[in-house]
Amino acid sequence: MRAKIDFNLDSESYFRIEIAYGKEASKKVKGWRKLINELQGEDLDEKLYEINRFFNRFDFVDDLVHWQQKDYWATPIEFISTGAGDCEDYTIAKYFSLIELGIPEQQLRLMYVTALELRQPHMVLAYYETPTSIPLVLDNINRRILPANKRRDLSPIYSFNGNGLWAAKAMGTGRKLRGSGPMKMWDDMVERLDRVMYGDKQE
Numbered sequence: 001m002r003a004k005i006d007f008n009l010d011s012e013s014y015f016r017i018e019i020a021y022g023k024e025a026s027k028k029v030k031g032w033r034k035l036i037n038e039l040q041g042e043d044l045d046e047k048l049y050e051i052n053r054f055f056n057r058f059d060f061v062d063d064l065v066h067w068q069q070k071d072y073w074a075t076p077i078e079f080i081s082t083g084a085g086d087c088e089d090y091t092i093a094k095y096f097s098l099i100e101l102g103i104p105e106q107q108l109r110l111m112y113v114t115a116l117e118l119r120q121p122h123m124v125l126a127y128y129e130t131p132t133s134i135p136l137v138l139d140n141i142n143r144r145i146l147p148a149n150k151r152r153d154l155s156p157i158y159s160f161n162g163n164g165l166w167a168a169k170a171m172g173t174g175r176k177l178r179g180s181g182p183m184k185m186w187d188d189m190v191e192r193l194d195r196v197m198y199g200d201k202q203e
Contacts, residue, residue, distance in 0.1 A: 007100050009033060009197070016196050017077060025081035032080050036100050044103070048127060048145055051097045052138045059084040060140065073185045075193040087123045090140040092189065094125045095161070103127070111159040112182070115141060116152075126159060162186070 009017075009029070018026040035054060039047050061084040063072045076093040079085045085093075091110050099105055107128050115122040118141075126135035126148065134147045142151070160182060 007033065007036070007096070007197075012199060013197055016199060017081060020196065021078075021081035028080050028083065029077060032076075032097075036097060039101055047098065047101045047103070048136065048138065051094050051101070052143065052145055055079075055090050055093050055097075056140050056143050058090070060086060062086060071185070073189040075189055075196065077193060077196050087140060091123045091125045091138075094138050098125075098127070105161055105163065106131075109135070109159040109161050111135075111137075112157040113154040114157060116155055121157075122154070124154065158182075160186070162190075 014026050014029070017029055032054070035050065039050055042050070058079065063069055063086055066072075066082070066084055066086070067074070073092060074082075074085050074089040076096045079089040079093045088110075095108055095110055098108060109126045109128070111124050111126045113122050113124060114120070122141065125138040127138065128135045134149050136145050137148050137151050137154070138145055139151075142153070148154070148156075
C-alpha cells in the first residue's frame with residue numbers, strides 16, 4: 001500500500017473514473033481538484049472551512065441503499081463521483097483533502113463517536129493544532145467547526161489516521177492500539193483508491 005496517495009490526477013486517472021462512474025463524475029472530480037489548487041495558498045482556517053463546506057453539500061445516503069452493503073467506506077473518488085455517502089465517507093474525503101492541502105497527517109484523526117441525540121454511531125474528522133490540544137471537529141451533522149469540548153452531543157469511542165488506531169479518552173486523545181476491524185476497512189478503501197488512481201501500475 002502506498003504511504004501517500006498522489007491526487008494530481010493524470011488523463012489516465014480521469015479516464016478510469018469516467019469508465020467507472022460516467023463523464024459527469026469525471027467533471028465533479030476535476031471540480032474538487034480545482035478547489036484544492038485554489039486553496040493551496042490560503043490560511044488554515046480557510047482550508048478547514050472550505051473543505052468542510054464543500055463536502056457537506058453532498059447527500060447523506062445509507063450504505064445499504066447507496067452501495068448495497070451494510071458497511072462500506074467509500075474512497076474520496078467514489079464519494080465525489082456519486083455525490084452521496086454516509087458519515088465515514090464525508091470524513092474520509094475531508095481527511096484526504098486536507099492532507100492534499102499540506103496539513104500533516106499526524107494533526108488529523110478520523111474519530112468514531114456516539115451521536116447522543118441520534119443515539120447512533122457516527123464519524124467526524126478531528127484537527128489537532130498540537131498533540132495535546134483540544135481538537136476542532138469537522139462534521140456533517142453540525143456543520144459549524146467547533147472545538148470538541150463544545151460538542152456535548154458527541155461521546156468519543158476511538159480515533160485513527162493512516163498510521164494507527166487510538167482508544168479515545170477525551171475526544172480522540174489516548175492509548176494507541178494495534179490495527180483491528182476499522183483498519184481493515186481503511187486498508188480496503190485505500191487499496192480501491194490506489195487502483196483507480198494508478199490502474200495496474202506497480203509500485
